[in-house]
Structure formats: C-alpha cells, structure tokens
Amino acid sequence: MAGLVLLLVGLVTAGGLYTALAPAQAQDSDTLAIEVEKGRELFLVGCSSCHGLNGEGVSTLDGNNLGPSLVGVGAAAVDFQVGTGRMPMAQPGAQAPRKPVTYSEEETAQLAAYVASLGPGPAIPDESDYSIEGLDDDAKEAAVVRGGQIFLTNCTACHNFEGSGGAMPRGGYAPSLDGVESKYIYEALLTGPQNMPSFSNGNLAPEEKRDVIAYLKSLEEQPGYGGFGMGGLGPVTDGVFAWLVGIGGLVAFAIWIAAHTTRSKKKKVTS
Ligand code: HEC
Ligand code: HEC
Structure with missing residues (x-):
C-alpha cells in the first residue's frame, strides 16, 4: 500500500511540475x-x-x-x-x-x-557585459587604466589615440568614438563592421571589452582644459604650432631687433 501511495504522489508531483513549467x-x-x-x-x-x-x-x-x-x-x-x-x-x-x-x-x-x-x-550583449557600475572605485580606476592600454595597442592605428577617428583606404574612414553608446561599442567589437577587424571573445575577453568601454567613457568625462584642441592630434599638431608660431615669432622678432638697433643705424650713417 505504502509503495503504491508513494508512486501516486510521485506521479502527481511530476505531472504538476510538468504542467507548471512546460506551457x-x-x-x-x-x-x-x-x-x-x-x-x-x-x-x-x-x-x-x-x-x-x-x-x-x-x-x-x-x-x-x-x-x-x-x-x-x-x-x-x-x-x-x-x-x-x-x-x-x-x-x-x-x-x-x-x-x-x-x-x-x-x-x-x-x-x-x-x-x-x-x-x-x-x-x-547584456548591460552587465559592458557596465562597470557594479565595481568599487579602485576597480573602476583599474579597469580604465587596463582599457587605455588595450585601446592604445588595438585601436589607435585607425581611431586615433583620443578616439577622434581617422581616414582609411578607398574612401573609408574610422569614425570618432565620442558619444557612441556602450552597447554599440561592444557590438562593433564583436562583429567588426566593414573595414574594422572583429575582436571575438577569444581575441579580446569580455572583461577586456568592458575595460576598453570604460576607458572611452572616461575620455568623454574628461573636461577640455581650455585653449585650442587642435583636432586632438597630440604632439604632432602641438609641435607644428610651436615651430611655426612660437619659433617663427621669435625669429621675426630677432630680425626686427637687428634692423632697429642704434648700432645698425649708426653704421648706415658712417658708411
Ligand atoms: C583597421 C582599422 C580599425 C581598427 C584596428 C579598429 N577599428 Fe573600430 N572602426 C573602424 C572602421 C572603418 C569603422 C567604421 C565601420 C562602419 O562605419 O560601419 C569602425 C567603427 C567602430 C565603432 C562604431 C562607431 C560608431 O560611430 O557607431 C566603434 C565603437 C569602434 N570602431 C571601436 C573600436 C575599438 C574599441 C577598437 C579597438 C579594440 C577598434 N574599433 C579598432 C576601423 C577600425
Ligand atoms: C542598399 C542596399 C542595402 C540595404 C537596403 C540594406 N543593406 Fe545591410 N548591408 C549592405 C551592404 C553593402 C553591407 C556591407 C557594408 C560594408 O561592408 O561596407 C551591409 C551590411 C549589413 C550588415 C553587417 C553584416 C556583417 O557582416 O556584419 C547587417 C547586419 C545588415 N547589413 C543588415 C541589414 C538590415 C537588417 C537591413 C534592412 C533593415 C539592411 N541591411 C538593408 C547593403 C544594404
């Protein structure tokens, strides 16, 4: 009798579970x-x-x-x-x-x-794949630093070190990454649109993708510290600016001084 009851109970629970889950x-x-x-x-x-x-x-x-x-x-x-x-x-x-x-x-x-x-x-991808909101402050900072390194080695060749984009062969271009939503950055990495290589999870682990996104978002939060951005091209434009305007100005000033000293005037008078 006990065995039969047990069997019945078992059947009923199994059936109950099935109807609860299957639909x-x-x-x-x-x-x-x-x-x-x-x-x-x-x-x-x-x-x-x-x-x-x-x-x-x-x-x-x-x-x-x-x-x-x-x-x-x-x-x-x-x-x-x-x-x-x-x-x-x-x-x-x-x-x-x-x-x-x-x-x-x-x-x-x-x-x-x-x-x-x-x-x-x-x-x-899910928000938990690309958000660093759950981390504490130290871990967030570490993620941004790691992301910066990954970005420098993998992305700057095409997107420029500030993520402001650049030209590509055959009329294409790598767009600026400023303001691109985290989800779309993750998907661009996963799928490699057009001339961009894809960074599968074997190439760039999900946490590394998350770190790159954290880095790009930290760039967006950084204030511009005044002055001209000069395209965000870094040392090259800064150097050109210093050479042409800075040193050029000094040279022009030196010539002006040479032409207007009392000595050069005196020479003119005596000769
Ligand atoms: C070989 C050059 C190349 C490299 C390397 C590269 N990208 Fe790209 N990326 C592109 C091009 C070209 C596009 C434009 C594709 C398109 O418009 O469909 C693009 C598009 C994107 C977009 C979409 C932007 C938008 O406006 O929606 C994101 C985000 C992005 N790249 C992030 C990255 C990151 C992060 C890395 C490094 C891990 C990287 N890319 C490496 C060439 C590159
Ligand atoms: C006028 C033609 C045209 C139409 C319409 C069009 N596509 Fe495309 N699609 C393209 C071309 C061309 C590419 C390849 C882009 C490249 O590599 O430069 C592409 C690429 C794509 C890709 C990327 C494939 C990959 O390898 O990652 C997806 C996804 C896609 N299309 C989806 C769609 C969807 C969804 C629609 C409709 C809403 C659509 N397309 C309508 C021409 C078109």
Whole structure:
C-alpha cells in the first residue's frame, strides 16, 4: 500500500511540475517564432533588395555585392547596424555612414531575431557585459587604466589615440568614438563592421571589452582644459604650432631687433 501511495504522489508531483513549467516554455518558443516571422516581414520589405530574400546576399554581375550574406552575422550585427542607423543603407557606397535610425527598438529586435534564426552568431550583449557600475572605485580606476592600454595597442592605428577617428583606404574612414553608446561599442567589437577587424571573445575577453568601454567613457568625462584642441592630434599638431608660431615669432622678432638697433643705424650713417 505504502509503495503504491508513494508512486501516486510521485506521479502527481511530476505531472504538476510538468504542467507548471512546460506551457511557459511553449509560450517562449511561440513568441520567438512570432518575433522571427515579424522580423522576416520587415526584412522582405526593407532589406531583401540588397541582402536577398533569405538573407543570402545579392551579388552583382561584376562580382561585387549589393549586400553581403547575413547568415551567421548574429543578432549583435543587426542591432549595431540598424540601431546606429547604418542599415538600411540608402545607396551602395564606400561606407555605410551613421544616420538617423529608421526602425523602432521593437522592430530592430524583430529584425535581429530573424537574422539570428538564419545561423548562429554573436547575441546582443547584456548591460552587465559592458557596465562597470557594479565595481568599487579602485576597480573602476583599474579597469580604465587596463582599457587605455588595450585601446592604445588595438585601436589607435585607425581611431586615433583620443578616439577622434581617422581616414582609411578607398574612401573609408574610422569614425570618432565620442558619444557612441556602450552597447554599440561592444557590438562593433564583436562583429567588426566593414573595414574594422572583429575582436571575438577569444581575441579580446569580455572583461577586456568592458575595460576598453570604460576607458572611452572616461575620455568623454574628461573636461577640455581650455585653449585650442587642435583636432586632438597630440604632439604632432602641438609641435607644428610651436615651430611655426612660437619659433617663427621669435625669429621675426630677432630680425626686427637687428634692423632697429642704434648700432645698425649708426653704421648706415658712417658708411
Ligand atoms: C542598399 C542596399 C542595402 C540595404 C537596403 C540594406 N543593406 Fe545591410 N548591408 C549592405 C551592404 C553593402 C553591407 C556591407 C557594408 C560594408 O561592408 O561596407 C551591409 C551590411 C549589413 C550588415 C553587417 C553584416 C556583417 O557582416 O556584419 C547587417 C547586419 C545588415 N547589413 C543588415 C541589414 C538590415 C537588417 C537591413 C534592412 C533593415 C539592411 N541591411 C538593408 C547593403 C544594404
Ligand atoms: C583597421 C582599422 C580599425 C581598427 C584596428 C579598429 N577599428 Fe573600430 N572602426 C573602424 C572602421 C572603418 C569603422 C567604421 C565601420 C562602419 O562605419 O560601419 C569602425 C567603427 C567602430 C565603432 C562604431 C562607431 C560608431 O560611430 O557607431 C566603434 C565603437 C569602434 N570602431 C571601436 C573600436 C575599438 C574599441 C577598437 C579597438 C579594440 C577598434 N574599433 C579598432 C576601423 C577600425
């Protein structure tokens, strides 16, 4: 009898647990399917002309791409490209520039869900991935210092040491990083838009990405200490300025003195 009761209790709890948990899962996959379906509809209207009806990309006769394949670029790439207004691209060109955003946050999420369903790729990062808010002051400072070192070795070649950007080959450019939201910095690192290399988590660990972001945010908080910024190009423009204006002024002044001393006047009189 006891064995039978135990069996019954076991069955009832198992069944109860199942009904408690299973519908939630089914609902989750349902909402995901709806997201993907809505994303697909948006994609067909706004993106398929360049990226193909199934995101496979469209190649032109001369072997170029109207738009690359999006299989496996992941939700992070869509969130970055659409969230910063780069996509939908207005017309093919050397570089898709940042511009006002066309899609709402909800629509962007739907597009991202659709593209993510095409193949596995990096997911949209969480705030806990790129925020240093949870750390104490010392740890925050250490993160900024480490981030500065990572930035100097990995990013300055293209983005300049102040993050103010620079020119790239074939009409492209690396944009200024001033004011770019943390999430988009993280996604740019993960997905490597256009001419930028991607820094996968194997290359640059998630904490290192977080530190770089902390460094860039610390640059934004730094006040300008007066005077001319001179493009933030550092020692080069400072040096040119010192040579041309500073030393040039001194040389001009020296010539002026030489031409106006009493001795040079006297010489003129006696000769
Ligand atoms: C006018 C053509 C055009 C349209 C329309 C367009 N794209 Fe693109 N897309 C491109 C091109 C070209 C690139 C490659 C950019 C580059 O590498 O210079 C690209 C790149 C991308 C990438 C980055 C892929 C990667 O490898 O990281 C994503 C994601 C993307 N597009 C999503 C979209 C979405 C979503 C839409 C619709 C809302 C869209 N695009 C509309 C032309 C287009
Ligand atoms: C080889 C050159 C190169 C290197 C190295 C590079 N970037 Fe970039 N980066 C670019 C280019 C080019 C773009 C513009 C891509 C575009 O417009 O889609 C870009 C775009 C970005 C953006 C997006 C800015 C915006 O306006 O939305 C961020 C953020 C960024 N880079 C951060 C970094 C960081 C941090 C590093 C170092 C870990 C780095 N990049 C290294 C070339 C580079």
